[in-house]
Amino acid sequence: MKLKRKILVVMLACMSLVWCGVRWGNARSVPSSLRSSPNDELADCPNSPNCVSTSSSQLESKIEPMALRESVKDAKYKLEDIIRHMSGSRIILSQDGYLHAEFRSRIFGFVDDLEIFIDNEQQLILMRSASRVGYSDLGVNRNRCEEIRRRYASF
Secondary structure, eight states, X not given: OHHHHHHHHHHHHHHHHHHHHHHHHHHHOOOTTSOSSTTOOOXXXXXXXXXXXXXXXXXXXXXXXXXXXXXXXXXXXXXXXXXXXXXXXXXXXXETTEEEEEEEOTTTOOEEEEXXXXXXXXXXXXXXXEESSSSOOTTHHHHHHHHHHHHHHTO
């Protein structure tokens, strides 16, 4: 009985350390795939099912851009408002027609990066949402972008 209890305590301690490590590692690792200047395009998605993008070269991770129905300034204001009201969100950068937001999952603290570029020339809103770690996101990034699309359309 004592041995089982010790094993349980050790397992719980190990799980706690792993959980803390994941949360700490996610918060500190900013991906290099983010745009580095306003003239950069959104990065393509990697060969893993944890990313979606309007600029993806892969059919599985491709999403459609949204039509820009107003000025860049008004669209950005609406998109910021939508993102602020989504669970686990935090806007990191908002400049000109570009937004970068982080979304943190409740339990494990996994961080996803959302980038939105409002292209005034093409009259399109481009998006990219990707997990920082792991292989699969169970559709979370696609669902997030579709939720933003739905909310923007009804704004």
